[in-house]
Amino acid sequence: MRIRKLIPGVDPELLVKDAAKLMPDPARRNFLRGAAGLGALTLLTGCDIIDGDTAEGVLRKISSFNDGAQAALFSRSKLAPTYPESAITRPFPFNAYYSEDEAPVVDPATYRFEISGLVDNKKPWTLDELHALPEVSQITRHVCVEGWSAIGSWQGASLGDFLKRIGADTRAKYVFFRCAEGYSNTIDMATALHPQTQMTFKYDNKLLPRAYGFPMKIRMPTKLGYKNPKYVVAMEVTNTDRGGYWENQGYNWFGGL
Amino acid sequence: MSVQAIATNTEGTAVIHPAWVRATHWINALAMLVMIGSGWQVYNASPLFGFTFPPSIALGNWLGGALQWHFAAMWVLAINGLVYLTLGFVTGRFRRKLLPITPRAVIADVKAAVTFKLAHDDLAHYNAVQKVLYAGVILAGVVVVLSGLAIWKPVQFQELAALFGGYDAARYVHFFAMAAIVGFLVVHVSLALLVPKSLRAMIAGR
Numbered sequence A: 001m002r003i004r005k006l007i008p009g010v011d012p013e014l015l016v017k018d019a020a021k022l023m024p025d026p027a028r029r030n031f032l033r034g035a036a037g038l039g040a041l042t043l044l045t046g047c048d049i050i051d052g053d054t055a056e057g058v059l060r061k062i063s064s065f066n067d068g069a070q071a072a073l074f075s076r077s078k079l080a081p082t083y084p085e086s087a088i089t090r091p092f093p094f095n096a097y098y099s100e101d102e103a104p105v106v107d108p109a110t111y112r113f114e115i116s117g118l119v120d121n122k123k124p125w126t127l128d129e130l131h132a133l134p135e136v137s138q139i140t141r142h143v144c145v146e147g148w149s150a151i152g153s154w155q156g157a158s159l160g161d162f163l164k165r166i167g168a169d170t171r172a173k174y175v176f177f178r179c180a181e182g183y184s185n186t187i188d189m190a191t192a193l194h195p196q197t198q199m200t201f202k203y204d205n206k207l208l209p210r211a212y213g214f215p216m217k218i219r220m221p222t223k224l225g226y227k228n229p230k231y232v233v234a235m236e237v238t239n240t241d242r243g244g245y246w247e248n249q250g251y252n253w254f255g256g257l
Numbered sequence B: 001m002s003v004q005a006i007a008t009n010t011e012g013t014a015v016i017h018p019a020w021v022r023a024t025h026w027i028n029a030l031a032m033l034v035m036i037g038s039g040w041q042v043y044n045a046s047p048l049f050g051f052t053f054p055p056s057i058a059l060g061n062w063l064g065g066a067l068q069w070h071f072a073a074m075w076v077l078a079i080n081g082l083v084y085l086t087l088g089f090v091t092g093r094f095r096r097k098l099l100p101i102t103p104r105a106v107i108a109d110v111k112a113a114v115t116f117k118l119a120h121d122d123l124a125h126y127n128a129v130q131k132v133l134y135a136g137v138i139l140a141g142v143v144v145v146l147s148g149l150a151i152w153k154p155v156q157f158q159e160l161a162a163l164f165g166g167y168d169a170a171r172y173v174h175f176f177a178m179a180a181i182v183g184f185l186v187v188h189v190s191l192a193l194l195v196p197k198s199l200r201a202m203i204a205g206r
Helices: A012-022 A026-034 A039-044 A054-073 A127-131 A159-167 B001-011 B018-047 B063-090 B093-098 B105-114 B128-152 B157-165 B167-194 B197-204
Strands: A112-117 A136-145 A149-158 A173-181 A184-188 A200-201 A217-219 A234-240
Touching: A026 B018, A054 B063, A127 A200, A149 A159, A149 A217, B018 B063, B018 B167, B018 B197, B063 B093, B063 B128, B093 B128, B105 B128, B128 B157, B128 B167, B167 B197
Parallel strands: A112 A234
Antiparallel strands: A136 A149, A149 A200, A173 A184, A173 A234, A200 A217
């Protein structure tokens, strides 16, 4: 059983409203006892209540099998298609489980990017230090798990280069990200080292706006949108899967494209 | 007495659908229903058109649940489909049952069908309308799987996605292939119920 804290700084009522938007009418839940629909329920109760041979259990096992299949399909060298500036979707959509005015506000002066886990140099990074890293840029397609997609322009530093710079053990299995509002993601090391995986500080060559994840987003054009965390405040290199906000509720863990 | 003679003597009819056809047919039927039902729920999360599917007939309760169903049943659909296609070609059943399809025969049989004169006495022999529908739904099945792969992995399978005109276009292709299959299903199930012996043949083989 996993313990999950409610997200600090997020109005629980808003959270319930959002869950309700995704969740069906309870009356409709008869058919097969609602697969992962119970996932949203576990969010509210704070623990996973389902295990064993239920339909949900079987589906979760197959979803884990699909993680392996996607890891096998994933190519470290295959790049996501890139696009010209004219293809950028304007305005680029804001997307989260809360409304735009509920997005976290991070103070750049006191911000520190915390590093932990299997890393030689765990010194926290200020925003100025992060901004001084060599800049990379990409115009790629953001694909949402809901199906819609949008093309955006992101600038920042290569995560793979950063991991090497701080002496991370790149043989570790996972990189875990924690965000200001309590959002989180665990990703596989192969994706962390992918050449297009980016610690993003700018959107469309301007300082990353609050709506898009100020001060830092991790941009992975090889993963679905929910695997691209915003408002990132901490990173851990680890061999333990720490799960993630949506992954814990039933979205596929790998979330690869 | 030879095996064939026994087969012909009991009930006086030969096997219409061999066991592999019946097995793959029903496995496909189940996988298709799960894929369509969960696909509708996935569609509802970001509709392509000005409508959504009633959640009461969609599967999975919410997007995450629907995706779990969809990406579980996809293995059944794809593996079963590969077995069916392979055996269909190798045994010569596709060639024997579905070819030739000539426009003239199709037009004649459509005319016969709309005037209720189309015969379907011999279950082992398909008329031109059946040939077109069966070949068409096999094609739609192939397109729905390929466009699905393009949507699922638009980076790893980007060449395939490009073939469909890119990620967004592949979603429309996926939708219309689903619509074609559902359209086929409506006609197919209605006719199977109108001619119950055809349903028996798909269960018992004769």
